[in-house]
Each structure stands twice: as C-alpha cells, then as structure tokens.
Amino acid sequence: MRLSRLSRTVLASLTGVILAVMYLPLAVVFVNSFSTSQSLTWPPPGFTLEWWGRAFRSAGALEAILTSVQIALAATAISLVLGTLISLALQRYRFFGRDAVSLLVILPIALPGIITGIALNNAFRTILGVQLSILTVIVAHATFCIVTVFNNVIARLRRLGTSLEEASADLGAGAWTTFRLVTFPQLRSALLAGGLLAFALSFDEIIVTTFTAGAGVTTLPIFILNNLFRPNQAPVVSVIAVVLVLGSIIPIYFAQRIAGADGMRSRGTER
C-alpha cells in the first residue's frame, strides 16, 4: 500500500513502543534474576549469580519441568489425533449438527478456565470416583488443546481441496494409504504449528491444573505459584522464567521456518 512517509514513520514508531512495553516486564525479570534484592526493588542494589546457581541445583524445579513436559506431550498427542479427526469431519462433510460440533470444540477455551477446572474436578471425583492424578491433568489439558490443532488443520484443509486424494483413490490406493501418503504430508506443517501451540498452552496452564492435579503432581506453573511469594525463592523463579523464554526461541524459530517454506511452496503452486 502506498502510505505516506509520515504514516509509515508513525506506524513504525508505534510498533517500536508497543514492543518495548511488551518486553519491559521480561527485561525486569531478566535483571531481577541477577539482583541481590529479594523484593524486586528498582534499580537493583547489586548483582549476583547466586540465584542462577540455586535454580540449576533446585531438584523441585527440575522435577516440575519434567512433569510439565510429560503432561504437555501427552495432551498434545491426544489433541493432535482428535483435532485432526474432527477437522476432517467438519471440513469434508455437511451434516446435521455441524455448527454445534464446531461450537463444542471452541467451548473449552472460550469458557473461563476456572469453570472448566471445577466442572472437571467435580466430574472426576464425585461422578466417576477417580483419584486426581497426573492422568486427570492430561485429560483436562487435552480437552482444551483440541481447538488449536483443529484451527490449524481446518484452515489448511480449506486451502487444499480434495483433488489429490481423489486422484490417489483412482490410482488404487486404499483410504489409509491415501491418508498416509497424500493427506498427511500436506497437513504436516499445520499439525506442527497446532501441536506447538497446544504444547505451549498445556505447559503454561495453571487454573485448570490447580483443580485437576492430584496431591503429588507439581507442574511447573504450580511450582512457580508455590514459590512466587517466598522471599528466598522469587529470584529463582525469575531465573526459570528467563531460561524458558530463551529456550522458546528454538521451537518458534523452526516453526516459522517450516511455515515460511510451506507458504512459499503453496504460493508457487497456486500461481
């Protein structure tokens, strides 16, 4: 678009200011992880590496990260399967109740976490009579992760059309072979993007987790919440946060590259 020089400059500087505000709290967390002050005073009275050393020796933190990774992986795997199935059904077929099904997928994320949390807590304990454990957390997380996979896959299916699958069937491939060799490769990057979001969503979830985790299950957010207001532990939590943000660059970078390469390929074929 032919924007005037002035509007370009205004937009660019607004973008700069917004990003600065977005990163200000993260920068504060970063600096605090080196600060000698435990009560987060600004400017920091002095600098120390003590918290970094403590964080890496903290067995509780490492265990919590492992628990969170396990839960997020399991929840992501379930939501990948269910999300793909439901998006194939909604995109390829017209049937009675289709709108209701699409609302049903969105509902677990549209309704507040505390409602999902107490509803599942009540159902697990009083209706099903199940002990809360790591499994109940996985079931709860998978339920609200389905939507991220669903959104990515259905957007891809809309763009793909069915001609390649029809060609595959005409050439003698069975339904499973067609899915494995034709549909799945075209969905791969959408599945990756949806799966990554699902993983992130589950990894950071605190409210639903509070209500569905068994007594011995400490995910990373629960560990953080338990330690946030302990004076000796708050800087250690800052260290964990810094490590997580820096670590997240790697998956985001790869997701971007795959999405970028994918976008170019599809543009190449469309024109």
Place this chain on the structure above:
Amino acid sequence: MTSETSARTHPASAFLHRHVRVRLGLLLSAPLLWLGLVYIAALAALLITAFWTVDTFTGQVRIEWTLDNIVTVISGSLYQAVTLRTVGVAVVVTLIDIAVALPIAFFMAKVASKRWQRILVIAVLMPLWASYLVKAYAWRSVLSQDGIFAWLVEPFGGSTPGYGLHAAVITLAYLWLPYVILPIYAGLERVPDSLLEASGDLGANSWRTFRSVVLPLLWPAILAGSIFSFSLTLGDYITVNIVGGTSQLLGNLVYTNVGAANNLPLASAISLVPIAIIFVYLAAVRRTGALSNL
C-alpha cells in the same frame, strides 16, 4: 475400471467410499465421545449442582432441589456489583488490546519487509512462552512503590497506580495482547494489497482506506481476537490476586466458594453468570464468521 481394481484389493476402503455416513461416523465418534463424555457431561453436572444445596453441618453437597443459589446470585448486591465490575474490566481490557494490536498488526502485515515480518512475528510470539504467572508477577514488581515504573515517571512528577483495579486492567491487557495481535495480523494478511491500491487510486487517503476498506474486511478477525481477551478476563482470578489489591472479580468469588467456603452449589450458580455472558457473546459474534478466524 480403476475403482473396480481398488475395490477388489481394498474392500474396506471401497465400503467406506460407498457409505458416507459410516466414514463420517468413524471420523467423529472418538472426538465427540471425548468432548461429550469428558467435557459436556462435566459441565452439565456442574450446572445441575447449582440447583442443589450444602448441608450446613457436614459441609457435604445435598441433593435437594432449590433455587436459593440462583436467587442469591441474581439479587445479591455483592454479586451484581462484582458482575458489573468484571464485565467492565473485560470490556476495557478488550478495547485496549484491540487499540494496541491494530497498529502493530498493520505494520507487520502491510508495511514491514518479509524479513522484518518474520522477526516481528517471533517477537510477538515469544512473550507467550514466559510463564503467565511470572509475567503477572513481573507487573507486580514493575508497578510496586519502588519498582521501575515509579522510577521512570517520578522525575516527571508521576506516580505508580499501585495495586488495584487499574493494575489488574494493565496486567490483563498485557497478558492477552499476543492472542489479540495474531488473529488480527492473520486477518490483515488476507486483505489483498490490490484493494488498498485501488482505494488509493480512487483518491482515498490512508485513513479513509483503513476505515472504508480494511476495517470492514477485518471485523471477523478483530472479533475473533476479542473472544480471547474477553473470556480470559471474565474467568481470571490469579492476576487479580497478584496485582489487584483487594478488588474481586467473578473468578475470585467462584474460587473462594469452591475452596475456603466449600460451597460448590453456590460456586456453580456464580459460574452460570460468565457462562451466560460468553454464550451471548459467542452467539452475537458468530454471525460475522469470527469463529472461523480464531
């Protein structure tokens, strides 16, 4: 002829090909069983609990049908005030997020070079990976009496808003901002550049083009983003605990009644309020096609 050979080699596939209903059933049965059994059943059970009562002696839920909880929530002045406050906060947070997201999303989608576009998307996504709790706590430290905000504005005679409803609004708007930027950015990407050029050729200035061409096409995406900020605010209680001082939102009332007060029926009755608000909101937003823009 080819389909005959495949029918001979893949009888199951051929059967599926001829029976659309069976195919659909196979695709839908697992996800619908999961969502129906796990989620809808749980939700329905919770809603029914709102019509039960708690035994004052044992603290156990007693199955005795009553409208008392509903009446308490609808007519209690505390609940009315908190509902109004929560909806107000959710609306303000959503408006702030849309106002902030529009310029940055527009710059990303229509002004920045391909290279910068990719960098900016990463920059917007990265804060999502910092823990929600840590970000809320970071704002607690930013806004504290001897935090960086006070340090920055005090030379100019300003002061920190301190902990309270304002701090809660700022923090919630900050937390949900990436969720609002991303759908709006995706929506802008779908607006063809040629339309903007045509509008410019016909004599419209940037602002007129934005208002008459971009905004109407972008509505579904903006509303899709607003679903996140609105509904996430409606149920939040942790951020409010961390930076909100003594102010309470609906989420806090539900939480206290589940935990300390141990009154699940009343908590269920209170949670009917955000459920109803969100259903009305989703129904209103659905016509614009926003739900397929999430």
